[in-house]
Amino acid sequence: MPQDVRNDIVALLPRLFRFAHALTGSKQEAEDVVQTACERALTRLDQFTPGTRLDSWMFRIVRTVAIDRGRRERRSVAVDPVILGEQIVEDARIAEGTAARQDLDSVRRALDELPEQQRSVLLMVALEGLSYQEVADTLGIPIGTVMSRLSRARRKLAEAVEAGPLAGQKDSDR
Amino acid sequence: MTPEPSPTDEQLSAYLDGELDDLEADRIEQRAAIDPDLRHRIDRLAAVDQRLRAAFPVTPEEPALARIAARLNQPSNVMPFTARRKEQRTAAANRFVPVMMAASLALLIGFGGGFLSRGLQTTTVAPSIAIGPVAQDTVLATLLETSPTGKPVTTGATAEANSLVIAATFKDRTGRPCREFEAVRGPVPTGTVTAVGVACRDEGRWVVRGLVALAGDGSAPSSITPSSNETKDALDALLTALGATRAMTPAEEAQTIERAWR
Secondary structure, three states: OHHHHHHHHHHHHHHHHHHHHHHHOOHHHHHHHHHHHHHHHHHOHHHOOOOOOHHHHHHHHHHHHHHHHHHHOOOOOOOOHHHHHHHHHHHHHHOOOHHHHHHHHHHHHHHHHOOHHHHHHHHHHHHOOOOHHHHHHHHOOOHHHHHHHHHHHHHHHHHHHHHOOOOOOHHHOO | OOOOOOOOHHHHHHHHOOOOOHHHHHHHHHHHHHOHHHHHHHHHHHHHHHHHHHHOOOOOOOHHHHHHHHHHOOOOOOOOHHHHHHHHOOHHHHHHHHHHHOOOEEEEEOOOOOOOHHHOOOOEOOOOOEOEEOOOOOHHHHHHHHOOOOOOEEEOOHHHOEEEEEEEEEEOOOOOEEEEEEEEEOOOOOOEEEEEEEEEEEOOEEEEEEEEEEOOOOOOOOOOOOOHHHHHHHHHHHHHHHOOOOEOOHHHHHHHHHOOOO
C-alpha cells in the first residue's frame, strides 16, 4: 500500500511540477519544492487518508513547502538569464508569434504579483480543476473565502493581460 | 419594475467553474443572451483561465521530472543531486549520450522497489529484459556474467537477429559491480538499439536496476515520446542514483570477470 501511494505520487509529478512552477514563478525553484514536498509526503504517508484525493493532499504540501522556502529566500522571478532564455524558447514553441508570447509573459507576471493566497486558490481551481469545496478543505478556509479570492485573482489577471505586456511590473503602481 | 442587478464577479467565476446550481446558472445564461456587457465579462474571465493554462502546460517531458523521480527512490538525499551529479559524471554516463541522442524514447526506469517515471507500470522491454532480477541461464545473465565490454551476443536468424552488448562496467557507490548494456535489433554495430539498461550484481545474481526503452520496439506506449534530452537526463539520473564511479579499464574488467565478480 505505501508502494502504491509512492507510485501514485510519481504519477502526479507532472501536475505537481506545473503547480509549483506557477506558484513560485521559477522552474528551478519548482524542482526543489516538488522534491522536498514528495520527500515530506513519503515520510508522512500515515497522515494521508485513503479514499481521499491524493492530488489535493500533495498540492497542499507543495504549497506549504513553497511558502516555507519563500520566507527564507525572497521570491526571485526569472532573474536567471539562462532560465529566462529557456522559458522564452518554450513559450515560442507553445505559441508562435510575439503577441501570444507577450500575452503569456503578462499572465506570468500578473500571477506573480498576486498575493500568495489568491494565487494558490486560482491555480488550484483554474489550472488543476479542484472544486471549491476541495480547495476549501485543502486550505482550511471557508468556501466564501475561496470564492472571493478566486474572483479577485481572475479580475486582476484579466486587467493585467488587457493592459499589455508591461503591466504588472513594479512601476505600474499608480 | 427595477431591473435585476447584474451578477457579481464572484457569481460569474462560480458560473465558469460549474459551481452554481442549475437555477442560478440558467439565470446567468438567459441574461447573457440579451446582455452584451455580461457576455463580455464572462468571456474576459474565461480568457484568464485559457491564458493561464497556456502559460503553464503540463509537460511530461520536463527533465526535472525524471530527476525528481530518480531521487525519490534514493533512501537518503543527504547530498544535493546537483553536487553529486558533477562529482560523479562518469565515463559510463558520457558513453550513454551519443547512443541515445538519435531517437525518441519511452522511459522505463526502476530502482528495485519500482518507481516508474510518470507512473508507467510496464517494466518489460525487449524479450526477457525487465527491471528486477535476471533469470539464470538466460542470454542476458550469461552476457552480464561472462562477456567483456563491446563483445556482442547475437541470437536468432540473421533476418530477425537480436543482440545484446555490454557498453561499460563500473562500480556503484557501495562497490557493487554494475554493467551498462544495450539491446540491439539486428547485429552489432549495424542494428538499432532498442533499449539501454543497467544491471548490478547483488548477492550472487544480476538485477536490472534501470531500463530506457527506445520507442518502436512494440512495448513502449506510443503516446509517450520523451525528448532525447529527457532520456539523457533520465540515464544521468539513473547512474547518479546508483553512484556510478568511473568505468573499469578492459584489464580491470577482465580480472573481475575471471574472479567471477568477487
